[in-house]
Amino acid sequence: xxVETTTYGMFTPEGxxxxxxIVQDALRFADLGNSTPLGAVYEYALSGLEQLSLKEGFRExxxxxxxxxxxxxxxxxxxxxEEAILNIKQAIRVIAPLWEDMQQFGHGSADxxxxxxxxxxxxxxxxxxxxxxx
Numbered sequence: 001x002x003v004e005t006t007t008y009g010m011f012t013p014e015g016x017x018x019x020x021x022i023v024q025d026a027l028r029f030a031d032l033g034n035s036t037p038l039g040a041v042y043e044y045a046l047s048g049l050e051q052l053s054l055k056e057g058f059r060e061x062x063x064x065x066x067x068x069x070x071x072x073x074x075x076x077x078x079x080x081x082e083e084a085i086l087n088i089k090q091a092i093r094v095i096a097p098l099w100e101d102m103q104q105f106g107h108g109s110a111d112x113x114x115x116x117x118x119x120x121x122x123x124x125x126x127x128x129x130x131x132x133x134x
Contacts, residue, residue: 008073009065009090015058019066022048023073030074038074045070065090085127088120095120 008019026045030036046062049070053061060066068086095116 008069009060009063009093010058011060012057015061018052018058019049019061019070022052023070026070026074041074042071045074065093085124088124088127092117092120 008016008023010016010019022045025048026041029044030038030041046067049061049066052058065086068089072086
């Protein structure tokens with residue numbers, strides 16, 4: 001198995017490289033036993049993420065966005081909807097601090113941020129099949 005994903009939601013390119021090594025190690029673990037269940041491979045990767053999160057500068061390694069990106073990378077054929085959901089969740093994660101910066105300079109409002117987040121969350125529900133667009 002190989003992984004094309006190189007962005008895992010870490011705060012730095014070095015963090016993404018560390019997570020990519022964890023994913024590659026987990027895939028090698030899976031190759032050792034050809035019928036290794038995906039859940040066991042993911043647990044193996046989670047162990048590596050937990051160890052990485054203990055290191056200075058990599059505390060976000062166990063954040064939901066990172067764990068979801070690792071899960072998708074470990075799947076042989078990711079569902080494009082899941083990738084879209086991951087991208088939207090990462091966008092939500094990025095929007096909040098940017099909006100706070102904008103507010104400090106008198107641009108944007110809390111209502112604008114809430115509206116943007118609500119729209120993105122609605123897109124996630126739609127992609128999951130939980131909501132029909134109106």
